[in-house]
Amino acid sequence: MATAQLLYEEAAVAFPNRIDRTVELAHPPARVWAALTTAEGLASWFGHEAEIDLRPGGTGELRWEDHTSPIRVERVEEPAVFAFTWPIHGLPDSDPRRTYVEFTLEPTDAGTRLTVVETGFAQLSPEQHDQAFGGNVEGWAAELGDLVAHLAAHPDAA
């Protein structure tokens, strides 16, 4: 019985809805901030080319050799918090689902502790949402906007 319960709990959390990583960097937050939030910085480690309009609601693009990803800037709180949403790679362009990526920079004696959290992989599809709530794709997109707003307002909740 106990084993069955354990297996069930493991199964229930198996879908990786949230990815988080922390790295200690030997550079001050200002330098890390520039690498995360400027086109030049992003192009030197994240994509091959990048564009960014650095303000909440601003858009940008990350380009690699084989694909391009549009991003939408959600939080800009220099030099501590930078967040954006972007599509889930592999889904059609028309799919409204996006994940939320938030970078948090904390100054340390050695430099910066950088945390990245990406959430939103385990969202229901628009079709399943329709079945459950009788809504439509636009309704789901609005709901997702609310989720993003909630996450932006409560960075520690997620």
Next chain:
Amino acid sequence: MPPEPEQVAEQVFTALADPTRRRLLAELAAHGPATATDLADRLPISRQAIAKHLGLLAEAGLVTAEPGERRRVRFRLRSAPMRTAQQFLAALARDWDDRLDALTAHLEDS
């Protein structure tokens, strides 16, 4: 209530683990809705096996049955569960480890 994403992904991966079901899904993806008879004509799989696997796929919500010509049931691929499974795969493919290594290297170099 709709199923949890985890359950949906599990159904997709279970379906894809079987070569006959993989073949049927691939055929429906490539050539569109088809009856069990159409599929038996095109694939080296017995009609009986096709009917059994289509039944399992329909139960799992990966195909839907719809009325076809001459009162035959046609099976159509449902993409929503595949997309949910794709979200699972996308999470595995995000690869923040490599990205953060690249960021660390960039900061060292510049």
